[in-house]
Amino acid sequence: MLCSALAALAWGFLRAWGFLWGCGAAEPTRSWERTDQLGAGSRTLLVTAHPDDEALFFAPTVLGLARLGHRVSLLCFSAGNYYSQGEIRKKELLQSCGVLGIPSSSVMIIDNRAFPDDPGVQWDTEHVASVLLQHIEANGINLVVTFDARGVSGHINHIALHAAVRQQDSSHFPQPGCSVLTLETVNVVRKYISSLDLPFSWLQTQSALFVLTSEEVAQAKRAMSCHRSQLLWFRRLYVIFSRYMRINSLHFL
Numbered sequence: 001m002l003c004s005a006l007a008a009l010a011w012g013f014l015r016a017w018g019f020l021w022g023c024g025a026a027e028p029t030r031s032w033e034r035t036d037q038l039g040a041g042s043r044t045l046l047v048t049a050h051p052d053d054e055a056l057f058f059a060p061t062v063l064g065l066a067r068l069g070h071r072v073s074l075l076c077f078s079a080g081n082y083y084s085q086g087e088i089r090k091k092e093l094l095q096s097c098g099v100l101g102i103p104s105s106s107v108m109i110i111d112n113r114a115f116p117d118d119p120g121v122q123w124d125t126e127h128v129a130s131v132l133l134q135h136i137e138a139n140g141i142n143l144v145v146t147f148d149a150r151g152v153s154g155h156i157n158h159i160a161l162h163a164a165v166r167q168q169d170s171s172h173f174p175q176p177g178c179s180v181l182t183l184e185t186v187n188v189v190r191k192y193i194s195s196l197d198l199p200f201s202w203l204q205t206q207s208a209l210f211v212l213t214s215e216e217v218a219q220a221k222r223a224m225s226c227h228r229s230q231l232l233w234f235r236r237l238y239v240i241f242s243r244y245m246r247i248n249s250l251h252f253l
């Protein structure tokens with residue numbers, strides 16, 4: 001059993017490296033995705049909790065879906081006003097989205113006291129679901145992308161978004177032609193081994209897997225650098241080491 005697991009892991013490493021990497025390159029030399037279950041040309045809505053979530057966590061998905069011809073828009077449920085920087089952060093979000101290829105006209109930021117940027121406040125799941133459903137219907141959305149039940153960083157606002165889509169999934173969904181894809185939370189070791197996580201991601205079953213090239217990783221980093229108010233030392237380290245700046249694995253609900 002152990003031998004089989006080790007052999008499978010070694011095979012995954014070799015396959016991923018041989019398939020994706022050029023000699024000595026730190027990132028894959030070409031973009032890659034495992035997207036058999038994703039159609040092309042969908043109207044896709046990325047649903048986040050805070051300005052910078054799109055760059056810190058979802059950049060591989062945004063760039064990968066664009067490659068597949070999806071029209072990606074963003075619904076951000078707060079202005080990120082925890083430190084009273086909401087107005088600055090809204091502008092930073094629009095700049096970051098511009099770098100990731102999402103035009104300002106496709107970005108909606110909800111600046112509402114019902115959804116404060118606050119790890120101590122539980123957002124009302126029904127209210128989140130209702131706002132989200134209205135947005136889906138008004139914009140003819142086919143695919144929703146958001147956090148999974150662990151919210152990548154464990155932030156309570158991220159988890160509230162997942163609770164809302166789960167609720168929708170049971171009470172309002174399936175809407176004709178609209179599905180929900182959630183970003184997989186990996187353990188803390190895998191989270192901070194950068195592109196070395198690729199073989200582990202590659203060996204696991206998921207609905208979609210997006211891997212960025214070195215040029216695209218630079219693009220994701222440029223997007224994150226738009227969030228100047230957030231570039232504290234630990235986020236600079238995150239950008240260097242996090243696999244979420246390079247790899248996204250996702251599951252359908």
Ligand SMILES: [Zn+2]
Nearest residue numbers: 049050053155
């Ligand atoms: Zn967040």
